[in-house]
Amino acid sequence: MNGGGNSDWPGMACPASVFDHKRILLGHGSGGKLTADLVRKLFLPAFKNEYLARLDDQAVFQLNGTRIAFTTDAFVVTPLFFPGGDIGKLAINGTVNDLAMSGARPLYIAAAFILEEGLELDELSRIVDSMRQAAFAAGVQLVTGDTKVVDRGKGDKIFITTTGLGILEGSATISADRARPGDKIILSGTIGDHGTAILSRRENLEFEGAIESDSAALHTLVAAMFEVTDQIHCLRDPTRGGLATTLNELAAASGVGLEVDERTIPVKESVKRMVLLKTEIGGKRMLDVLLGEQLPRIC
């Protein structure tokens, strides 16, 4: 505003005028195009460095010769409890997986809780116990934390930010920009389960019991893959943006084209039924749901 100063500092000021919108929209948190816009126009120029620039879900750096992975995620899922999991389980597994997707062994977790005045202590206890179980199952320790409380109506029961630290023991370099012509794309499971489980509970759909979130820690799966080969170029745990956004990100970062035969993508029958139902109700095409642009707050 004062027209000068600090010009020798790295990065740059970030005028709001570079954006197409004047205010934050739900879509800025969807993991899709608007989120990417925010990252590229606001965060990357401000905090210019080689780690952020990779656009991976974690930073990997060396400390005294040890390679460390570092990742953070805020969890704002609603409802808090859903078929197959809850916000606590997601908060641990999501961060464990963002570490695992760099090839790191997840070790330590930091957790920051933003609680809304009026949250039932019974609900908080259940969530914390769920985090305890997920952390034990994944072999990580929650070693530091913080708790804040906001006035009623200024939050939504509970938000949890988990930050993870892991160690890279092999020499593998996994990154979004390493996809190469000839690489094969492997999906480790069916897609759409988690988002559909959340939606079914949110909209009180009748057959909700049939679809469960597939939230799980995947670091042992990654370790098993590395036992077979070290020729693994990119790894991702697709969340908000879904498969389509993830593939687009890898393609853009690596400068390659990806060819996907939609018929080979595994989708559970119950999830397909749900997607069809959504299509009839809301007029969405299946591809939109997979793109995840219309799925706010599923993690």
Next chain:
Amino acid sequence: MNGGGNSDWPGMACPASVFDHKRILLGHGSGGKLTADLVRKLFLPAFKNEYLARLDDQAVFQLNGTRIAFTTDAFVVTPLFFPGGDIGKLAINGTVNDLAMSGARPLYIAAAFILEEGLELDELSRIVDSMRQAAFAAGVQLVTGDTKVVDRGKGDKIFITTTGLGILEGSATISADRARPGDKIILSGTIGDHGTAILSRRENLEFEGAIESDSAALHTLVAAMFEVTDQIHCLRDPTRGGLATTLNELAAASGVGLEVDERTIPVKESVKRMVLLKTEIGGKRMLDVLLGEQLPRIC
């Protein structure tokens, strides 16, 4: 609820019945007694480990012979902008200081943003630019992040969780439980400036311009102290709980008594005036304000 299972897991389930309240109160986030209650009855039993048990503001652990400090804090301050700073500056300096208080050199920061639908991009830009400046001034790099958006009315413009990672290069062990008889207590500055700056803006008090937040990175101060002596036992950056809560925590953790001559505590005249004003308006004694029990959301 099912009366069994998982009895071989570490930690324990956390029944809500152990609490005096059924719901979260604003006081659970004050940094005072209710916060301690939550930590001791809920988080410590669930995530039982040597790092959490120290009750420090950061975890310190070894990785391949390198000592690392790890800390997280959620920032929910309101208003977002106040005399002497804003939520972005606080979010960087608060985490830098929690690292510095272990004797660590702060290196890397992870930041998770929870934005409320409708937040002005101009405000977000100013906050991000403030973080950029604070990170540069403190010599830390923001290397990874996350952005989520919650529906209008389910947040309060912006919450920022920062997590920091630093390295301990000396052999010092700083911890809340290391205060010993004969130790001297040193304050690095006047107390109450930050909380009073926030309150003055929140309540639109006339002389608000006279009181500024003293938010600043303190790692160079700590480094200068270690150049003089390695006989430093405890370090704290008192925030929500203020001086009184901090001293009580150190006394309890170390099993020592602390004697403080209130007349020797440095307080700016303008802050004293403000405290007196609050006393006349709200009937609070000065000690209550210093205890911080009635200062929600100052960080």
